[in-house]
Amino acid sequence: MTNIRGNNTTRETTKSIKRISGDLVEAGRRLHRQGLVIGNSGNISARIPGTNSILIKPSRVSLESLKPEELLVIDLQGNKVKGESAVSRETPLHTAIYRTREDVQAVFHTHPPTATAFGIAKIEILPLQIEMFIQLPNGVPIIPFETPGSKALAEKIQNKIANYDALILENHGIVTMGSTIEAACNLNLMVEEAAKIQFLAMSLDGKTEMNLSTLKKKFKKQNLSE
Numbered sequence: 001m002t003n004i005r006g007n008n009t010t011r012e013t014t015k016s017i018k019r020i021s022g023d024l025v026e027a028g029r030r031l032h033r034q035g036l037v038i039g040n041s042g043n044i045s046a047r048i049p050g051t052n053s054i055l056i057k058p059s060r061v062s063l064e065s066l067k068p069e070e071l072l073v074i075d076l077q078g079n080k081v082k083g084e085s086a087v088s089r090e091t092p093l094h095t096a097i098y099r100t101r102e103d104v105q106a107v108f109h110t111h112p113p114t115a116t117a118f119g120i121a122k123i124e125i126l127p128l129q130i131e132m133f134i135q136l137p138n139g140v141p142i143i144p145f146e147t148p149g150s151k152a153l154a155e156k157i158q159n160k161i162a163n164y165d166a167l168i169l170e171n172h173g174i175v176t177m178g179s180t181i182e183a184a185c186n187l188n189l190m191v192e193e194a195a196k197i198q199f200l201a202m203s204l205d206g207k208t209e210m211n212l213s214t215l216k217k218k219f220k221k222q223n224l225s226e
């Protein structure tokens with residue numbers, strides 16, 4: 001095993017690992033409390049600034065009880081750099097995103113019931129509510145099913161994330177990413193909220209036209225900077 005930066009792990013890096021670990025674990029608890037994951041499911045990670053490594057939840061640990069010191073450090077090729085527990089099979093999904101998008105600092109993968117159901121029904125989630133439109137202007141597309149942890153799934157995700165910060169994985173769950181831990185976590189909660197709103201609107205009025213180009217026209221005239 002090597003240090004995160006060869007033999008040159010700085011005091012600054014150690015300090016930021018401690019801070020990021022605490023923030024990441026706290027964000028994971030939020031998602032568990034909100035019912036976006038149950039049991040040991042879901043996976044969260046954050047980039048360690050100035051390194052080619054990330055902190056990530058290990059396999060077979062619940063987001064409810066995860067402790068900062070249990071997080072693994074892995075490099076962007078998926079090799080374990082630090083930690084005792086087994087690496088999650090969903091790790092390739094995370095490393096693929098960090099390799100592709102240098103701006104991404106955190107990735108959250110969960111299995112929220114409503115958003116996951118949209119993926120199963122093959123209905124894309126739309127930002128029907130105006131504040132959601134600001135965060136998700138292109139909606140949330142569906143990545144066709146691939147085996148969790150597979151190279152094929154990682155490749156499909158890599159090919160889609162140039163224009164999207166949130167994806168639905170068909171028959172699986174969702175993935176969100178952001179420039180901070182808070183942004184990626186909030187987006188995860190927002191995708192599930194958007195799915196619930198869309199489901200309710202569809203149940204109340206099956207005639208409402210729901211497509212992205214109609215929404216873009218409607219919201220274009222608004223001052224969205226509030």
Ligand SMILES: [Zn+2]
Binds near residue numbers: 172
């Ligand atoms: Zn999963």
